[in-house]
Amino acid sequence: MSLALEVCRIAEERVGREALSRLKEVGLAVGTDSGIEPDSLEFWLETLLTHPPFAGARLAMEVRHGDDLRVTYLEVEDGGPPD
Amino acid sequence: MAVRRIEVRERVMERNDELAADVRRRLQSHGVPAFNLVSSPGSGKTLLLEKTLQELGRELRMAVVTGDVQTENDAERLARWTDRLVHAVVTGGACHLDARQVGTALADLSLDEVDLLFIENVGNLVCPASWDLGETAKIVVFSVTEGEDKPLKYPKMFRVARYAVLNKVDLLPYVPFDVDKAVAFARQINPELTFFLTSALTGEGMGAWYEFLRTHARARSAF
Numbered sequence: 001m002s003l004a005l006e007v008c009r010i011a012e013e014r015v016g017r018e019a020l021s022r023l024k025e026v027g028l029a030v031g032t033d034s035g036i037e038p039d040s041l042e043f044w045l046e047t048l049l050t051h052p053p054f055a056g057a058r059l060a061m062e063v064r065h066g067d068d069l070r071v072t073y074l075e076v077e078d079g080g081p082p083d
Numbered sequence: 084m085a086v087r088r089i090e091v092r093e094r095v096m097e098r099n100d101e102l103a104a105d106v107r108r109r110l111q112s113h114g115v116p117a118f119n120l121v122s123s124p125g126s127g128k129t130l131l132l133e134k135t136l137q138e139l140g141r142e143l144r145m146a147v148v149t150g151d152v153q154t155e156n157d158a159e160r161l162a163r164w165t166d167r168l169v170h171a172v173v174t175g176g177a178c179h180l181d182a183r184q185v186g187t188a189l190a191d192l193s194l195d196e197v198d199l200l201f202i203e204n205v206g207n208l209v210c211p212a213s214w215d216l217g218e219t220a221k222i223v224v225f226s227v228t229e230g231e232d233k234p235l236k237y238p239k240m241f242r243v244a245r246y247a248v249l250n251k252v253d254l255l256p257y258v259p260f261d262v263d264k265a266v267a268f269a270r271q272i273n274p275e276l277t278f279f280l281t282s283a284l285t286g287e288g289m290g291a292w293y294e295f296l297r298t299h300a301r302a303r304s305a306f
Contacts, residue, residue: 002178010093015089024086027091035209035212068094070093071091071092073090075088076086
């Protein structure tokens with residue numbers, strides 16, 4: 001759970017607390033040797049991302065070789081018209 | 084509504100690692116060796132620490148930061164053996180200590196008056212392996228009642244530890260545990276691992292453990 005909270009902290013730091021409700025997707029890379037159980041992290045993150053200040057952001061988890069655990073990208077609805 | 088993608092590529096542990104680096108700088112500037120004791124629950128690491136405080140308490144100034152999920156029981160047990168700070172961190176359900184908690188605990192401590200710092204982590208062989216606390220080394224404690232394949236089941240912990248304590252060796256006549264196999268499994272994961280075979284209860288093998296700690300404390304006094 002602490003890792004999931006850390007992911008949320010990074011999202012808040014990057015987009016600002018007021019924009020968290022407009023967060024649409026969180027990209028996360030999880031290494032097979034990271035010591036992290038992807039299913040467990042996914043469960044905690046999905047739980048957190050459906051509760052305020054979040055409003056149901058999707059989690060896009062990519063399991064890779066290695067020991068990495070990294071937030072790769074964030075997608076935010078920016079309020080403007082679609083490109 | 085348009086959706087904007089922000090490239091991040093930030094390691095999840097980055098903030099913790101920065102705080103751990105700060106803890107490490109503080110400890111090194113005072114020459115304090117810090118050992119992060121990690122184990123599964125029930126390996127005997129609190130008793131190992133109690134006996135260590137009891138045996139070395141008159142010659143070394145030892146401080147302990149101890150993490151527990153819900154209680155301060157371990158801190159209370161340890162506090163009986165030292166008038167030095169025993170700082171309890173109740174993690175409130177979290178399965179490990181983090182560098183911020185250790186940094187906060189150190190703020191209560193005069194590091195000039197400490198020869199050795201122990202960090203007794205939460206009993207868990209998974210999560211604490213991922214969290215750098217700024218320690219000199221992780222010491223993984225496991226016991227002969229746990230099965231000799233523990234290193235294979237929790238490879239990351241045995242990979243990141245520099246020392247291993249195999250505890251409760253007084254029970255070897257009563258349990259089907261192959262010490263050679265356990266050591267071989269551990270060195271298969273981490274060939275550099277230094278082993279201590281101990282019984283904190285009977286004192287067997289504790290001499291080598293105490294000497295190891297004295298050596299590190301002497302290195303501190305050379306600063």
